[in-house]
Amino acid sequence: MTDQNNPPVPESEEEDGDPQAANPELWKKITGEAEMLRDRKTPVFLKQQIMDSLDDKEANDRLWKRLTGEVEGLSDRFADEPPRPWYEKLFKKDK
Amino acid sequence: MTTPTSNDVAQAASDQRDEDQEIIAQVLAGSRDAYAILIQRYSDPLYRHALGMTGSPDVAEDILQASFIKAYHHLHEVRGRFDAWLFRIVANASKDWLKNIRRSHVSYEEDDQPSGLYTPEEEMDRTELRTDLERALGTLPASLREAFVMKHVEGRSYEEMAVLLDTTVGALKMRVHRAREALQQLLEDRYA
Numbered sequence: 420m421t422d423q424n425n426p427p428v429p430e431s432e433e434e435d436g437d438p439q440a441a442n443p444e445l446w447k448k449i450t451g452e453a454e455m456l457r458d459r460k461t462p463v464f465l466k467q468q469i470m471d472s473l474d475d476k477e478a479n480d481r482l483w484k485r486l487t488g489e490v491e492g493l494s495d496r497f498a499d500e501p502p503r504p505w506y507e508k509l510f511k512k513d514k
Numbered sequence: 515m516t517t518p519t520s521n522d523v524a525q526a527a528s529d530q531r532d533e534d535q536e537i538i539a540q541v542l543a544g545s546r547d548a549y550a551i552l553i554q555r556y557s558d559p560l561y562r563h564a565l566g567m568t569g570s571p572d573v574a575e576d577i578l579q580a581s582f583i584k585a586y587h588h589l590h591e592v593r594g595r596f597d598a599w600l601f602r603i604v605a606n607a608s609k610d611w612l613k614n615i616r617r618s619h620v621s622y623e624e625d626d627q628p629s630g631l632y633t634p635e636e637e638m639d640r641t642e643l644r645t646d647l648e649r650a651l652g653t654l655p656a657s658l659r660e661a662f663v664m665k666h667v668e669g670r671s672y673e674e675m676a677v678l679l680d681t682t683v684g685a686l687k688m689r690v691h692r693a694r695e696a697l698q699q700l701l702e703d704r705y706a
Contacts, residue, residue, distance in 0.1 A: 442698060445705050449697060452643050453666040456566055461557040465575050469557075469582045470550055479583040486576055487607050488614030 530555075534596040538589055553582055556597055559668060560604045566663035567608035567656075569648045577607045601678045609656045643705070650700040654693055661689035662697070 472479065534555075540548040557578060564574035581603045592599050651659050660679075664670045665686075672683045679686070 442702065445698065445701060446694075448643055448705060449647060449701065450666055452647055453566075453662075454669070455644075456562060456667045457669055459558075459562050459565060461561040461578065462575065465561075465578065466550070466553050466557060469553055469579050470547075472579065473546065473549065473583055473586050476583070476587055479580055479587075482576060483580045483584060483607075486573070486580055486615065487610035 531595055531597070538592060538596060541586075541589055549586055552596070552600075556600060557582070560601065562668055563601070563663065564604055564608050566667040567605075567659060568611055569652065573611060577604060577611065581607055595677075598678050602680075605660065605679070609660065612656050612659075646701060646704060647697070650697050653700065654696055658689050658693040658696065661686055662693035665690045 537548050561578050564577040585600050664675050675686050676683045
């Protein structure tokens with residue numbers, strides 16, 4: 420018996436392609452577009468940039484945290500400016 | 515000219531892994547420049563993975579740079595295949611980025627250049643499809659997107675995917691199957 424929420428695992432590579440059989444034209448377009456990305460290469464400058472940055476561990480830790488949100492404070496980058504102390508306005512008025 | 519057999523391919527991969535271990539030993543012994551060989555060898559497939567997952571060339575470049583440098587500083591921890599270990603660093607960074615930092619405006623279009631192979635009208639259709647595909651991919655759970663990208667963008671075999679993701683071929687076929695179904699449903703109305 421087949422559970423609708425847990426359909427059987429396709430047995431073969433061909434079989435796992437059932438959905439496209441219903442609309443081969445659409446599937447051709449989708450896979451064609453996906454395959455276009457297969458030719459993409461790493462920008463040449465980047466390889467040298469990586470070599471040049473190998474010893475700058477601190478800068479890389481910062482980049483890593485910014486990319487992955489690995490630590491607390493991730494939202495700092497996107498957070499609103501923190502509220503200013505109430506007395507700051509008074510000082511400004513005095514000036 | 516003879517076509518390489520699957521045994522030839524497996525042997526070449528095994529030789530390359532042995533070479534990787536030698537290069538790692540050289541780097542750990544102080545030959546910093548040897549690391550450039552590993553960057554040259556693995557940057558393209560990893561860049562494509564990060565690009566396929568994030569949809570942004572800028573983010574893919576940052577992920578690649580951060581991952582290679584992180585790997586460099588943890589090279590002494592490599593056990594087993596270096597390429598699989600490095601792949602997991604990039605894959606996890608890509609998934610973390612998707613989960614924590616993705617913003618809605620990112621797309622492949624950022625640096626999309628006309629290929630010159632199509633008429634202007636075809637280019638427009640392609641750009642539109644690419645944007646729609648990226649949007650549709652963006653709605654998939656990270657694990658389905660990852661499976662689709664590895665299979666259809668990177669062109670990897672299920673066996674290779676299973677090694678890299680440390681899971682079973684059956685589980686991966688199911689993820690790809692679900693990703694395809696979801697994409698088909700999402701794009702059907704517009705392109706059917």
